[in-house]
Amino acid sequence: MENILEIRGLCKKYDDFALEDVSFSLPKGYIMGFVGQNGSGKTTTIRSILNMAKIDSGNISVFGLDSVTDSIAIKERLGVVFDSLYLAEHLNTKQIEQQLKPFYKDWDSTEFSARLRAFDLPDNKKVGAFSKGMKMKLMIAIALSHKAELIILDEPTSGLDPVARDELLDILSEYIEDENRGVLFSTHITADVERIADFVTILHDGKVWFTGERDTLAESYAVLKGAEEDIPAGLKEKLIGFHAYRNGFDALIHTDDLAGLPAALEYEKASIDEILVYIAKEDRYERHPESRAV
């Protein structure tokens, strides 16, 4: 599989936060869900891809081009949707098109008008007066009008109502029907990822916790529940986000470690949401027995 996006050993240090050795790749024709808690480094990674943040070390390749030296050529073929609109809010869509059109060699005005109609976006209303869902659709319309081959979305669904979220996911599903395209979709709403993503990268505290196919992630982890005294010796150290309650415990477990478990312990498939919660719990509770007595 040819990668449309490839990140190797990305490091970026700020005073209070650092991305450490972030590596993952997105093959052509697929959607990758890029998930993690707020502050886990998703936006910094995206800013690094866009060359908006200067990386300390590592290598980012988009369409096989270097993200620093070939930044302009990459952006010709890249569409970006942020969580908020980045356009002049006092202009209407026609005026926005006049502004952006000269910057893109492949801008297609007919496509832009068609997208506006398809997305029910008026061309005579100031874009600042658009709803959040309409603003998202406008940014996607812009990306599609210059024939973007990769769309990067940074928390696009946060603050969207369920109908608008559903519409956005449908648009992305339709977009990816062309196998030469790709979508990197950063979000903390994991239901969206479970619905449309083929690949998942989980970022935690500036590091990649998991990257791979969504189905592999789903098969790799389970939520284990039961009484603490039933945990076999040596297993507790392998549990992730172990949390003891008055009547038992729960924790995330790798499915490789399920073999030979006593029948008293129950487990069920973990959702991405649950995986994120247990990763966070690992930081808060594990190896701190006094905190467990909640």
Place this chain on the structure above:
Amino acid sequence: MKDILKAVRFDYLTVAPFAWFGVVLSALLFGGLSLLLAPAMCAFLSIIAPFFVLPLQIVADQCGFNKLYGVLPVSRKSLVRGRFLYLFLVHLAVQLAELVIAGIAHAANLYRFLPNQESSMMKIVGDAFANRSFTLLAVFGVCVLVGICMAFVEMMTQIKGRESLLRIVFLAFSAILVTAFIIAKLVKKEILTLDLPRLPSDPAGMLLTGAAADLVLLAVCVICGEITAAAMEKREL
């Protein structure tokens, strides 16, 4: 160069919807005064230029243009250089408009149709219409001075932030006043002698001097643009 021109167009289209309102008002007021009372008053039309430049940073801050700058397939340097070329072109356009209005005012001499032609006030008005060199001096002088100030403000606010604008203007104004005061004292005490070049008295010579002043403004815009571009390129978006 293409990218710089795209940035110029982008800046113009950003402010055009609200800048033209100020243009129409200023043109009616100062254009009218210039045609009727003193052609040199068209120099006040230079206040139009800030209408086209000052809102750019406000819009950029409010609408999150930093993200847009990161998304557009154009370098940050080209965007900054485009801003300063735009600033120069706006001043040049305003100056041309002023020259056209001044030319019409001097050709039409509309003050002749005003009442009380024999009054001392109307004699002053008549003198103003007779002195073409003074009109040209006012047009070029005010426009270039406003342009240089705008280039400085643009550079400092991009580098230091818009919230520092008042402090920057206050410091610059104070520095000019203190320098002027010191020079005046030194001249008065005959420690310093100022041998300023004499401005030409004929309109053709004034036009040439004005063109030279425009070149100075262009040079200031280029220098400020390069300093700003170098500073902004190092900054993360």
